[in-house]
Amino acid sequence: MNTSYILRRLFYGLLLMLGVVVLNFLLIRLAPGDPAVVIAGEMGGATEEMLESIREEYGLNKPVLTQLGIYIANVAQFDLGESFFFNQPVTTLIGHRIGPTILLVITAQLLSIVLGVFLGVIAARKPNGPMSAFVSVFATIGYAVPVFWTGIMLIILFASVVPIFPVEGMQSVKLRDAGFFVKALDVLHHLILPAFTLAIIYLAQYARLSRASMLEVLGSDYIRTARAKGASEGSVLFKHALRNAALPILTVAGLQFGNLISGALLVETVFNWPGMGRLAFDSILRRDYPTIMGVLFFASFMVVVANILTDLSYRLADPRLRGR
Amino acid sequence: MKHMTRLLGAVSLAVTSLAAPVFADGGTLVIASTQVPRHLNGAVQSGIATAVPSTQIFASPLRYDENWEPQPYLAESWEVSEDGLSVTLNLVQNATFHDGKPVTSEDVAFSIMTTKENHPFKSMFAPVDTIETPDAHTAVIKLSQPHPALLLALSPALAPVLPKHVFGDGQDAKSHPANSAPVGSGPFMLEEFTPGEAVVMKKNPNFFIDGRPKLDEIIIRIIKDPSALLIAMENGEADMYPFMAGSQEIKRLEKAEHLGVTTDGYAAVGPINWLAFNTASEKLSDVRVRQAIAYAVDREFITKALHRGVSAPQRGPIIESSPFFDESIPSYDVDLDKAKALMAEAGFADGMDLTIDYIPGPKEQQQSLAEYMKSQLKKIGINVTVRAAPDFPTWAGRVGGHDFELSMDVVFNWGDPVIGVHRTYLSSNIRQGVIWSNTQQYANEKVDEILNAAAVEADPAKRKALYAEFQQMVAADLPIYWINALPYHTAYDKKLQNVPTGIWGTMHPMDQVSWSE
Numbered sequence: 001m002n003t004s005y006i007l008r009r010l011f012y013g014l015l016l017m018l019g020v021v022v023l024n025f026l027l028i029r030l031a032p033g034d035p036a037v038v039i040a041g042e043m044g045g046a047t048e049e050m051l052e053s054i055r056e057e058y059g060l061n062k063p064v065l066t067q068l069g070i071y072i073a074n075v076a077q078f079d080l081g082e083s084f085f086f087n088q089p090v091t092t093l094i095g096h097r098i099g100p101t102i103l104l105v106i107t108a109q110l111l112s113i114v115l116g117v118f119l120g121v122i123a124a125r126k127p128n129g130p131m132s133a134f135v136s137v138f139a140t141i142g143y144a145v146p147v148f149w150t151g152i153m154l155i156i157l158f159a160s161v162v163p164i165f166p167v168e169g170m171q172s173v174k175l176r177d178a179g180f181f182v183k184a185l186d187v188l189h190h191l192i193l194p195a196f197t198l199a200i201i202y203l204a205q206y207a208r209l210s211r212a213s214m215l216e217v218l219g220s221d222y223i224r225t226a227r228a229k230g231a232s233e234g235s236v237l238f239k240h241a242l243r244n245a246a247l248p249i250l251t252v253a254g255l256q257f258g259n260l261i262s263g264a265l266l267v268e269t270v271f272n273w274p275g276m277g278r279l280a281f282d283s284i285l286r287r288d289y290p291t292i293m294g295v296l297f298f299a300s301f302m303v304v305v306a307n308i309l310t311d312l313s314y315r316l317a318d319p320r321l322r323g324r
Numbered sequence: 325m326k327h328m329t330r331l332l333g334a335v336s337l338a339v340t341s342l343a344a345p346v347f348a349d350g351g352t353l354v355i356a357s358t359q360v361p362r363h364l365n366g367a368v369q370s371g372i373a374t375a376v377p378s379t380q381i382f383a384s385p386l387r388y389d390e391n392w393e394p395q396p397y398l399a400e401s402w403e404v405s406e407d408g409l410s411v412t413l414n415l416v417q418n419a420t421f422h423d424g425k426p427v428t429s430e431d432v433a434f435s436i437m438t439t440k441e442n443h444p445f446k447s448m449f450a451p452v453d454t455i456e457t458p459d460a461h462t463a464v465i466k467l468s469q470p471h472p473a474l475l476l477a478l479s480p481a482l483a484p485v486l487p488k489h490v491f492g493d494g495q496d497a498k499s500h501p502a503n504s505a506p507v508g509s510g511p512f513m514l515e516e517f518t519p520g521e522a523v524v525m526k527k528n529p530n531f532f533i534d535g536r537p538k539l540d541e542i543i544i545r546i547i548k549d550p551s552a553l554l555i556a557m558e559n560g561e562a563d564m565y566p567f568m569a570g571s572q573e574i575k576r577l578e579k580a581e582h583l584g585v586t587t588d589g590y591a592a593v594g595p596i597n598w599l600a601f602n603t604a605s606e607k608l609s610d611v612r613v614r615q616a617i618a619y620a621v622d623r624e625f626i627t628k629a630l631h632r633g634v635s636a637p638q639r640g641p642i643i644e645s646s647p648f649f650d651e652s653i654p655s656y657d658v659d660l661d662k663a664k665a666l667m668a669e670a671g672f673a674d675g676m677d678l679t680i681d682y683i684p685g686p687k688e689q690q691q692s693l694a695e696y697m698k699s700q701l702k703k704i705g706i707n708v709t710v711r712a713a714p715d716f717p718t719w720a721g722r723v724g725g726h727d728f729e730l731s732m733d734v735v736f737n738w739g740d741p742v743i744g745v746h747r748t749y750l751s752s753n754i755r756q757g758v759i760w761s762n763t764q765q766y767a768n769e770k771v772d773e774i775l776n777a778a779a780v781e782a783d784p785a786k787r788k789a790l791y792a793e794f795q796q797m798v799a800a801d802l803p804i805y806w807i808n809a810l811p812y813h814t815a816y817d818k819k820l821q822n823v824p825t826g827i828w829g830t831m832h833p834m835d836q837v838s839w840s841e
Contacts, residue, residue: 034717034721035717037717037720037721037724037757037759038716038717038720039362048755048757048758050444051757051758057496057498057499083519085362086362086363086504086519086520087362087363087499087501087503087504088504088519093519093520096518096519096521155551155552155555159555159559160555163559166561167552167555167556168547168549168552168553168555168556169545169547172561173352173354173522173543173545173561174352174354174561176524176543269548269549270549271552272547272548272549272552274518274520274521278520278548279520282360282520282548285715285716286717287717
């Protein structure tokens with residue numbers, strides 16, 4: 001893999017980030033509603049002087065392009081500004097929440113890939129069998145059902161009918177003073193429903209994708225050769241076939257990362273998961289510009305990084321691409 | 325093998341604690357809330373979200389009992405001078421801030437002046453000229469005019485005593501960093517504040533009232549999704565849920581065996597749900613049209629049917645549970661014939677078109693009522709279009725900008741009429757762009773006069789008479805049609821003792837709350 005390729009990818013990534021920052025800034029300003037009025041409303045009403053002083057304090061009385069210039073200059077120095085609403089640095093607010101979001105997204109990603117691929121492989125073995133039919137139906141439903149609906153159904157099922165999972169939050173406040181081990185189990189216990197909810201839609205996609213990809217690979221000559229030399233079924237499926245079928249899965253996994261993050265917004269809202277998605281949602285309602293832009297900045301950053309990593313890992317996984 | 329046993333023990337312990345929520349040590353109170361505080365300093369911010377934690381962290385000169393009577397708090401005694409122009413506070417000697425520094429009259433003076441300058445409720449301390457501090461434990465508030473609302477304004481929810489050595493460093497109080505990491509002298513100390521998630525407060529071991537607080541810890545958990553919040557209450561993850569207003573929520577938690585539900589604790593808040601008229605609009609400038617609308621709307625139907633009996637009717641501008649409420653106020657009981665006659669008299673026999681806005685929030689109080697108005701007002705020939713706002717800023721922009729005809733709104737009384745009632749009716753408070761000012765643009769010189777007189781009237785009986793006159797006048801002019809008191813309820817675990825049900829409810833120090841086991 002050559003360095004100029006990596007540098008080129010990084011440069012494009014940077015350019016993309018700049019575009020994202022400018023677009024975010026302008027789009028948010030297009031939404032009606034004055035943040036000063038929201039802040040004053042939260043304070044219980046205000047006088048004109050107070051509104052003016054709020055606008056002055058947050059630089060809202062400057063021309064929009066000037067505000068944009070200042071913002072880009074600040075972001076270049078990794079300063080995302082202060083939340084209008086909480087009067088705290090946006091980086092602090094995001095710092096509190098990025099961990100839970102990453103935990104949720106990565107868990108959902110792993111869960112969907114592992115389970116999805118497994119189902120796909122099983123289905124591909126007998127393309128006309130009942131398992132294959134099940135995977136196809138499950139995939140269609142999983143992909144079609146909105147994620148918040150799945151979440152709400154799971155909440156109803158596991159809160160009212162069989163109450164075995166907590167339905168909101170990331171940890172139980174009453175275990176605040178417990179040891180690390182108990183706390184970790186507690187987080188895991190809270191994680192299951194939201195992670196599964198988020199995973200379902202992608203799990204379905206991976207299942208279908210790996211089924212199709214495996215079917216194609218299983219028909220190829222080298223699989224027949226592997227079978228002919230007496231390799232076990234497991235070895236044929238998971239060693240010879242899956243490795244070759246994995247490339248499209250990997251690509252999709254990278255591309256899905258962005259969708260997962262936007263899906264996390266909904267799941268976090270439904271399950272009261274203390275992550276960035278909920279922060280973004282609440283901040284939009286509050287017209288808390290710096291926080292919205294900060295969250296969008298971080299989310300885009302994660303997507304850009306994920307895409308670059310996918311590109312690079314693609315080359316690692318496929319020896320044929322390495323020299324290019 | 326020994327390790328294995330230990331590990332198994334830990335796992336089984338963890339699993340049991342996960343399966344059945346257990347009380348840590350009986351000393352923690354978990355309050356569930358849908359309200360997100362910006363920060364925890366009630367001196368520069370009004371609202372429930374800040375007031376609940378702020379009143380635990382900061383003490384104040386006075387506190388109030390359930391009969392609207394002032395009680396000693398940081399001030400062990402107080403005197404109002406004959407002419408009503410000075411109020412002397414004698415502070416307790418043993419109060420300290422959470423950082424160990426003593427609470428002095430300097431801090432009290434600093435706090436009231438900071439609140440005067442920064443709090444949105446300007447009328448609370450507007451008449452305060454200076455505060456003299458003859459010694460470390462005496463503060464003398466000098467007023468430019470008598471100000472009977474002052475004592476109520478010295479409540480924990482409105483007058484937190486800030487440490488001057490922290491907040492007096494010259495930074496803007498509204499965005500002071502200590503607002504999110506406050507040091508007070510109240511019964512609980514801030515342990516952790518995660519914006520939008522939780523406020524954790526630990527017992528103040530050096531609290532100046534002996535033997536209090538009883539609890540070790542109060543945790544406020546913000547759960548924005550009401551259904552998740554209800555489940556948390558039902559399964560014991562949360563112990564108290566104040567400011568619950570949905571009839572379904574109330575009915576559901578009433579069914580939970582381990583929970584009690586009360587309407588007490590909201591007298592001072594005085595949350596009134598009302599229909600506001602833009603009296604400057606051509607169609608609504610005629611009082612007969614406003615009265616016709618009032619006669620067409622069935623308040624009883626709203627409270628009994630739409631709100632399923634959980635809300636109480638509200639006939640006037642002052643909350644009915646306040647001592648200032650005037651029982652004889654006309655109630656505009658539903659009378660469609662009279663309404664139609666009034667419309668005809670006003671020259672609208674053929675009806676008219678009107679738009680109704682509503683403040684975004686729980687559907688039941690606002691949106692449903694706006695939709696009800698649409699069907700009900702059709703009966704007297706008024707064609708109502710319901711105009712939804714996607715969020716608060718949009719709605720506030722319309723109503724604050726006087727770009728509305730009818731709007732559903734919720735406004736709080738905040739204890740004394742001077743604080744929360746005058747702002748809606750004084751013609752001097754017609755301010756374009758300012759939400760919860762006199763957005764109805766109602767102007768009546770006589771009403772202005774009465775309100776200004778009531779603000780300085782020291783004699784409680786005379787003051788009450790002035791407010792009675794005021795209520796009769798605005799009920800006749802009808803810049804607003806008052807509908808119901810917001811049905812705030814508190815759900816609480818029945819094992820809790822001394823649940824806060826005074827006039828300020830949970831916006832009051834919870835130093836006497838305890839677990840019975």
